[in-house]
Amino acid sequence: MKATKIILWLLGALFGLLALVVIYLLVAFDPNDYRQRIGEMVQEKTGLQLEIKGPMSWSLFPQFAITLEDVQAGYPDRPTVATLQHASVAMDVPALISGRLSLSGLMVDGLVLDLNRDKTGANNWDRPSAASSSPAARSTAEPGSQPASSASRSMALAIDDIDLQNVQVNYHDLQANQNIALGPVNLRASAIRLGQAFPLTLTLPLSVQADGKQAIQLGNKLQASMLLDPERQLYQLHDMDLLSTIDGVTRQSLLLEIKGDVDADLQQQQVRLPNLKLALNGMQGQLDATVKDLQKAPALLGSLQIAELNLRKWLSDIGMSVSLPDEKALTAASMATALMVDRQQLSLTNLTARLDESKISGSFQQPLNKGQTEFKLGIDQLNLDRYVASSASVATKPEASSSTTAAATAKTTSDAGYSKAPMLPVDALQGLNLRGSVQLGKLTYQQVAMSQVKFNVAAAAGKLVIDQASAQIAEGKVALKAQVDAQKVPLRNQLQFNVDHLALEQVQTLLGSTQPAVNGIGSMSGSLSMSGNSVFDWVNSLNGSAKANVTDGRLNNINLTQQICEGIAFANQETLTAAADSEHTRLTNASLQAQFNNGVAHIDSAQGQLVGASAKGSGQINLPQRQLDMGVGVIIEGDTSREACTINPKFQGLEWPLRCQGSLDGDPAKWCRPDKEGFTKTLTSLASNEAKRKAQKELNRALDKQSDKLSEKLGGDNAEAVKGLLQGLFKK
Template identity: 25%
Template sequence: MKKLIYIVGGLFAALLLVVVIITVVFDPNDYKDEISTAVKDATGRELIIGGDIGWNLFPSFGLGLADVSFSNPQGFPEPTMASLKSLDVSVAMLPLLGGTLKVSHIAIDDVKLNLITLADGTDNLSDLKSGSSTAKSTEPEAQSSGQKGLSGVELGAISITNIAVNVDNRQLGSKQLAELKHFKLNQFVPGARSDASLALLVKSDDTEIDVAIEAAITIASSFDVIELHELALDALIAGPSIPNGQLKKHVSGKGNINLAGPTVDLQDIQIEVGSLTGSGWFKFRQQAVPDIQVALAFDTLNVDEFTPVSNGESPEQAKKTPSDPDAEPDLSALKSLNFDGDLSFNKVLVAGLTVTNVKLHANLKDGVLDANPIHLDLYGGSADARAVLNAQQAVGSYRSEFALKSVQALPLLTDLADLKMVSGNANFDMNIRGTGLSTNKLKSASAGNGKFLFADGALEGVNIAQMIRSAKALLKGEKAPEEEKKTDFSSLSGSFTLAKGVATNPDLKLASPLLRVDGEGSMNVMANTLDYTATTEIVATSKGQGGADAEDLKGLKVPLKVSGPLDDLKYGIDFEEAMKGEYKEKLEKEKDKGLKKLSDKLGDFLGGKD
């Protein structure tokens, strides 16, 4: 045993002696000019080593470098392309005897890199790329047989601070800055836990992204698996285009990265983005078409919180540069990966609309996105849907199924589009399909059909019974009392077809204790207008809706016209047509009493024919 100790001690002493001799006899500073000249000959640029190249002897053997700069080519605004303030590397000597390279310390500080593209497209890397030799080395290739490499590599503490990369593209008129504030690693030893931290700042135009990462990892001895014990990422995005000026993000989790696949498997993911919080898991597999699987559950999503602001652009300015309504979106990205995932939200707030219990399963494979099922609860009822988007062709096609059940119509329409058209318990079914996803194609080329039923509600903005009572009062030379502009009904139903931008409804039916309405009409989707004709019949003598008795109007059928934009509908009675029946005879009897002129007033009052 003593002999072995003596042998090892002797070898170490001899190695130490060699190191001392090298550091005393060999001074790397003597070769700085030769190094600079070699770089000048190879690249045509200046390499300046302003500081000393120094040896480190204790506790490890190493080398230090300071104040190094590398120039830009002629014609660039910045004289320096890259600079380095200091670099220190230390290698433990004793592990080398066992074939292990142990870099005990690496420290790099204050590196600046300027990447510039001139207006003509020339950049300060072009000459380095073209000057690199592509010829094969004339040196004899090392033979793998008979040569023994290192049995292992270990890295000790790594400290990298103040690394700045400036990207100045004068051809595009853009500037970006990426600044690595620090990267620290306590050790990099296969099979052992390593703790790391990173702080990074990215500036692009008027937006800043500040990122901080804390991680604890273990890399397998075979270097093919990375175990993430802990991973935490915090980011702050700030800028005038960000809602409220800034947005905070936090993501944490753990999992495994298999470099042989490669695959990524993350578990216990926790996400905080602004006020949005969620959790779940994520899997990724690299293959011919990358595959992603994910399941994430969130609490409350306020979409307005993540909607970019307009950068101060007025509506008038926005109209000057409108998007092309015939432009088809680029769906090529849908063919670049496969995806299968589940997303859920307890609540979603968007443009004044509130929905709850949102659940979505989406599958993307070979360019076909199938969202099925889609479910959400809203305004006392629920909505279920399926949507399929096919991006296999140059112009995408789609089909969808949509159903509303027991939804309160008035608050839904009010919050969604500020429309107060109809109230009641709404049930709605629709199937739609089409080819082309431009704004105009979606409106004009969609085709489908559906049906609707509103129960126990009212038409808002019009009181059909009151309009007829007003006709009766005017015939008597009286003034009808004012009533609420609302037509109550027990049911409002119909079916429709959609083609060429027009939804056609041939069988509109409204039923109430006082009257019946049968009609037909259409909605122009492109213009957002309605055009309906209907026949209204008084079927009961009840006062109904707070009005006077209508006994002498019972059985009267009155043509009704509804037309105009959705947010400003006009209602009118075709009084001339109504007078062709029994009520016309009543009017004739009153002719001698001077009421003939009153019929003309009725036509004007009720919006009848000219």
């Protein structure tokens, strides 16, 4: 009993002495007296200047707790790297002695990191070379240091509460003219135990600004149940709800919401994203994916689905104006695709999409670094008239009367009416790098129906090539190849085309003509080149050759046979008693060949077969000046009464000249008129021939009478011989 009392007395004295020591330390030891020494030690070890301006407080038992206020750090002669308003931590000492890290609380408020890079590329957070070569610094890097023991790595962790408030990270890069701001970050978590799920709330605003442009701002808020299990290398976010607002991308704010689970297994080197629910301003989607091979070559593999939505309304809601000819266009859109993303590219395969009545399928690959975009698309049907305004509707829009609009119009048009406005985005073409193919079952444009449309397109190093392009149009077929070279100034453009059995009126409608000049079935081919980047440039630099053939055709508003009738009537000083039944010229067959030289089409051979007549001509069409000048010769070969008038058979077989001149913008009915001088010569020649014919007829009659008299005197055989001799003499 006595020994027990002695032991208890000794233990009591020991604890009493320990209590006195603690009291002494708390009363007599003031950590504020060591603020300068702490700063000196930090600078000796790291080269970093640490200044604790605010008060420090601490406690030892049963928890070791320390509080700091108003702290800043940075390297000498450089902008401050970090500032801290308040921080406190409370640690369970008995738990630490037993090998467990147990914090009752960790609080950080007002931590700001300012990371600056100047125009020379120097960073304010980089350790100065002198500090990094100091003996203290070298001692930390010498090979004698031992790695942390397995016991320390496996130390149990327990934190009752973490509270991070107003944490800010600012990055200013003067060299790249870029600013990034992260924060203020706020994080709350409680009951944190390794291997057990705990609640987590995080707000993480982000702002990115480059080249002085409008900043892109993201406001992120995350709520989830988080699990940290370093022993099994498992990290999970369950029941995740991430809400992000995005500003600076569109006129209106974007609201992105992601719900679901994220499971990271570092032993398997993968992250699972099972059935994440996505929503972007009402656009609903689902992502089911796995990120594999995290360390060596991370790649995301999975599928993405976008539910059907009214795309027109969605675009309007985010501030993008939509003006389309069809008010019901873009009202139904959806997509589903297999997805692969790695360090090199984004790949969409087994892509299926719907746009209104159109069904789209194919694949798409986009390199994330420098490389070539590749795509292959198939579309069952597409009516472009629902999405693109027709040229006719654009042309009939009323002109603005303001002087500003008039001046702008004057700058973009020439005297002949050709626009000088740029047609192709040169900068985009110069940087374009892609290869792809498109096939459409049915295509409608400018009310022209096409089928079996397909083409290949390739662009690289400033050159755009459209190859193997073909389409079925109005029971005809069109094939073409086009090339644009944007590397050269001015642009160089080439076009090769072949058209077979095509309805010409539809072609002219497709080209914007509201009054087709020629109807019929046509075949055309040619090779053309041009330079520049406007309609004015193209017309004035058009070179090459083309040929065309028309069957079952018609020249609208031009009746060549009627012009012959009027010419003959004029030459005979007569008046036509009736107008022609038709204002047009029917062509059973016609062909021409043209050589283009700086926009002027030189036509050396043009031939046509009309009803009861044929025609041939030559001349030129000056596209820059929009003028026509051609000589046409019409030969009457049969009955023309149904086309214009009845022409005396004696006029058949003769070439009747017409002169076709005028503006291409004028009335085609006024283009062609009889060549009066030519008609007069033809009629004079005809009259001379007719007089000779009549004189010969009278001569033959007189000779016949004389031969009858001679036959009575000379006898039959001798009379015939003399008659032949006389006729031969008079014919000479």
